[in-house]
Amino acid sequence: MNVAEPPKNYEELIRLVHDRFEGMSKSYQAISVYLTQNPNDVAVLSVSAIAERCGIHASSFVRFAQSLGYEGFKELQGLFQKRLSTAAPGFEARMRALEAELGTREDRSELGFLRDLVVRDIASLQDLLADVSAEKIVEAVDLLQKSETVYLIGQLRSAPVVDLLRYVLTMLGKRCVLLDPSGGLATYMARTITQRDLLFAVSFRFYATEVVNVVEQVAAAKVPIIAISDSTLSPLAKSASVLFAVPEHEYTFSRSLAAPMCLAQALTVALASRLQQSPNSPRIPTVTSPQGRQQPAS
Structure with missing residues (x-):
């Protein structure tokens, strides 16, 4: 080598x-x-x-x-x-700066754990803003807009990200299908995806085998793919038309979804602004409450 x-x-x-x-x-x-x-x-x-x-x-x-x-x-x-010498501050540097600003936690109280997580999440969101290019966001929204159906796949702790995507896309009137792992049918459902559609895949270490398999299968059929993962060396990277690499940093208890959730929401907001022809104030359409009153979607 x-x-x-x-x-x-x-x-x-x-x-x-x-x-x-x-x-x-x-x-x-x-x-x-x-x-x-x-x-x-x-x-x-x-x-x-x-x-x-x-x-x-x-x-x-x-x-x-x-x-x-x-x-x-x-x-x-x-x-x-x-x-x-020319790079933006990294995650650790951002976190140290935030800790200095917010004060170092000296206790191990329940509130202290919240503070730790908030500091880390703010740092990861700052990294996201610094690292994601405008060109990639435009390219991803282009693919979302022109696709007939958006197929979504994400398992284990990636599942909340695709659940959010399914909710917002559905409320925007964009046809979408969740490749649900229940029943072992996700791989078979993926065989119905055409080149007029789009696969949106989310996966982080340790990558769910079924998600990786579906991405490779769909890529072989020349279907466009948007992927959110943790590295440009992720097994999703080689198949993705647009890859958003959102690095994960070690957490004492768990790794946060703050940055990928924010990214997913940003893509849907950008899509909404196009679909609604409202660049200044795109909104999720209202939903009807059980009493029949119209309420803003939450």
Whole structure:
């Protein structure tokens, strides 16, 4: 897996990692995912600290760098340090700034847990705003608008994101179908998707096998796919027409859905503005209460 000439900049390095990812060992794949998801941390942390966060021995990082043509990890790390000089602050830096602003939590009370989660969610939302390009949002909304039917798939903790999408798309009058895992029929339902339709897939580590299989099956039929995942090295990445990589950061208890839920809602708001020809104030149509009164949809 050695290369004659190592990449000379961060962009070349990431391209090489993507090209070689499928042929890597499991440990090298885990290293690749961490490097691509946390470039700012890679620039400032020691190899021992990075290795501890990944749960992989530091010597594996050295061998990984050598497999890409570098003398050692320090040389590879230099590309990340050069990138950092012009990059926006990363998740950890944003979180530390928010903690300084809101005050460091000293207790382990129930309210303290809420504060921790809010700080992390704000940082992840700031990262989302900094990382998602306007071009990708436009491309995704174009696909949503022109599709005859939007098929949705997301399982395990990704399920709330597609449930939100199904609700809003239905209220906007956009035909959509949830590929529900119940009954084991999702794969068979996916066979009815045509090139006039769209698959919207959401999946994070550890990727649900059925979701990955459906995405690959639908991509083979040349159906357009929008995907929200956690990495450009996700198994959804190679099949997606538009990929939104929303990196996940380690949480003591669980990983938050704040950023992917916000992204999903932003896409539907943008779609609503087109369907309603109302760029300034798109709204979800009203629903009827049991008493027959019209109420705004919540």
